[in-house]
Amino acid sequence: MQQAIAILDSGVGGLTVAKEVMRQLPQEKIIYFGDTARAPYGPREPYEVIQFTHQIVDYLLQFQPKMVVIACNTATAVALDEIRARLSIPVVGVIHPGARAAIKSTRNGIVGVIGTEGTIRSGAYELALRQISPSIHVVSQSCPSLVPLVEKGLFRSEDTLEVVEQSLRDLSRLPLDCLILGCTHYPFLTDAISQVMGPRVTLISSADETAREISTILYHKGMLATSNRVPVHQFFCSGDPFLFKQIAQSWLNEETRVTPVVWQVPHII
Template sequence: MQQAIAVLDSGVGGLTVVKEVMRQLPHEKVIYFGDTARSPYGPRAASEVRHFTRQIVDYLLQFNPKMIVIACNTATAVAIEDIRARVSIPVVGVISPGARAAIKSTRSGMIGVIGTDGTIRSQAYETALKMISPDIRVYSEACPLLAPFVERGLFSSESAYDVVEQSLSPLRGKPIDCLILGCTHYPFLTESISQVMGPEVALISSAEETARDISTILQQRGLLSNSSEMPVHQFFCSGEPVVFKQIALSWLKDQIALKPVVWQIPSII
């Protein structure tokens, strides 16, 4: 049986990473877990997020994955080292890849970061950016309205621009030339974010760089799939499945069209 890349998130946000993984690594099987019943993670205590992340990882380990991808910035910020200490397989997060992508993009050294309360409170992006380039100036803003808005499937609605404008207003006028979308839900709102911030501000999603990290690690360890069979992807959500499935099918339509997919609701809570 083909070993999978296991991807977890607080909800649908990690699908933005899955889309890029499937694009770059089309022969790899993906098992995805969205903790939609307990989303969002941003307002929760770090100890609670670590507990949830451990629960999900323990659940995913039954499928014998070859890698764990924590495709949630809040969980990456507070739980990745804990998970790495608990498992023997590679564990990849989304913060370091996002920071590297921003450093590559910026010309002025002025970088904006938006994220959940938990991610911004952790200062994980500021730490990651300054480890690479100590002179970088970081402007951070928590945007607690955005992830729940995406979870409700409203990212294409007429109200999306207004919600984004309200959330990003403190950053408008700041001397930034790139903005890290420090929550994997935010790429669903790229169009509105770009309209609010203007064309001079590059938007940085960690998905592409994270997928490159995954590819590099698997190649270095000789774990890339050499199967000629079409992978059977598996998607789990802990909450109400209808909206989750609608969002996943819409976002991943090019990647999973005509491919076998298994949809399940686990009972881990």
């Protein structure tokens, strides 16, 4: 099936999902939307995030995608069920894949979760983990300082390690054996997070795991792309297209064509 996979995020974080989809499913075409004008979503009220997610999905539906991926943990936490109920195509979020991977990985049953305020406040990871495995012990913490670093492209700055150290100081003292990166921005900071948490803690990237589950679902629905032609991906963003392009090219290691989108409806900032 040659239609594209639509991926949406509050900004550049979902590029971690896009990159893994490109690597794990090289025949699939991607249409990506980063709502950089309104990022971060983490501190916003749920009703705003739900409204923004519907708006982006409406925009992406013009391209008739075969699947919608909500590559933002905050939006998945509050809007996944609504979007899934509304569309007839598969809708995939990033929370359950990370939860399932953590359950597969953990040996001592103590799982850490880091995410935005919105994601952690929603309790969506605890719910996903305990729905499957009620005896799992979950330790959650919001890390509001991390997304702004990534959205500014500062994921290799000198301050990064210091900010990550401050954010994870308490968690790193607990006996958890795996840590879910419950925000698609965090894989940009994997080196620093890994350094702070130490070698005994397995990092679970909800981005990588989501790409794997996209592959599973497309296969089971008979919807995998079958053409050997190299797909041409499309990127859209609502904010500064030059900054977006710079971050995207650096992360994806390839030339990226970015189309700016100006919201025609007033937006709440």
